[in-house]
Amino acid sequence: MSDDETVVVSARRMLTADVCEFELRRADGALFEPAGPGSHITVHTPSGEARSYSLTSDVSDRSRRVIAVRRDENGRGGSRSMVDEVHDGDELVISAARNAFELVEAPSYLLVAAGIGITPIRAMLVELLRRGVADVRLVYLSRSRDETPYLEEIEEIAELTGAGADSMTLHHRTIHGAFDWWPLLEAPGERHLYVCGPEPLQNELRALTMHWRPSRVHMEDFAGVSAFGEISLPFEVDWQPTGARIPVTSDQTMLAALEGAGIDVDSSCGSGTCGTCRLSLVEGEADHRDVVLTESERAHFVMPCVSRAVSDRLVVAPITVVPQ
Numbered sequence: 001m002s003d004d005e006t007v008v009v010s011a012r013r014m015l016t017a018d019v020c021e022f023e024l025r026r027a028d029g030a031l032f033e034p035a036g037p038g039s040h041i042t043v044h045t046p047s048g049e050a051r052s053y054s055l056t057s058d059v060s061d062r063s064r065r066v067i068a069v070r071r072d073e074n075g076r077g078g079s080r081s082m083v084d085e086v087h088d089g090d091e092l093v094i095s096a097a098r099n100a101f102e103l104v105e106a107p108s109y110l111l112v113a114a115g116i117g118i119t120p121i122r123a124m125l126v127e128l129l130r131r132g133v134a135d136v137r138l139v140y141l142s143r144s145r146d147e148t149p150y151l152e153e154i155e156e157i158a159e160l161t162g163a164g165a166d167s168m169t170l171h172h173r174t175i176h177g178a179f180d181w182w183p184l185l186e187a188p189g190e191r192h193l194y195v196c197g198p199e200p201l202q203n204e205l206r207a208l209t210m211h212w213r214p215s216r217v218h219m220e221d222f223a224g225v226s227a228f229g230e231i232s233l234p235f236e237v238d239w240q241p242t243g244a245r246i247p248v249t250s251d252q253t254m255l256a257a258l259e260g261a262g263i264d265v266d267s268s269c270g271s272g273t274c275g276t277c278r279l280s281l282v283e284g285e286a287d288h289r290d291v292v293l294t295e296s297e298r299a300h301f302v303m304p305c306v307s308r309a310v311s312d313r314l315v316v317a318p319i320t321v322v323p324q
């Protein structure tokens, strides 16, 4: 990625037995570009895997980026190498911050986090409290107290703000069982819902918010979607700036085909969730497989890391080129 930069790990601490927080500062001591709550960065981990992590803490502090990484024993190795091999003073290469989970202005918020999903939600909570927004409700799900990153901090915030159990709910599934969402979701009002957690939780909350305006329901899941999970037929993609015509085989993503042809497309998650690889859709009908674009955006944009073509050919361009 062209906007990669080298940072130094200025502090690390274990938040739970398997979640480690890293504080990163620019090697030259300069400030980072501004980033809003909900932003993420891509980290080139020691294992060689690139991984996207949400910024947590107060993102208005531009002297540092703070991320928290859950060590996934069964993952591809990126998170394990971060927790096991990255120490104070080490250098890492990270991307600029990007935001596909933006906090919009609203009179009322319901923030839902599960486990490590607290990272972007914590940044949102800090920002909303800083702005003095009064109507903020947090539901934070985890298996137990021991497996709850930032537990004491959230409890302190609840105490300091006088919010108490009415607006800051810590729900430990092994103690409390299933959470009853309906009282919170039945009457949406002007509220915006932000959810960061695993797919089953997102599916449950999507089903329970079918009566909400879609623009008020915001979800984040870096587990992402698959470009090959459905039938994948070959097609062609034309790169409008040069007119190059590139074949995309059935076992290849459009992104890989473009990159294979020497076209540099900025990308991050590779799973249709972060919004980084967005291209203008100039011509053709796309088979949209991402979870980023809204219905109205799908007529004009495509995410080549997962999406494919319904028509035989798509014409795409960088998003700086306005679609005709």
Ligand code: FES
Pocket: 266, 267, 268, 269, 270, 271, 272, 273, 274, 275, 276, 277, 278, 290, 292, 303, 304, 305, 306
């Ligand atoms: S790289 Fe993240 S949506 Fe395509």
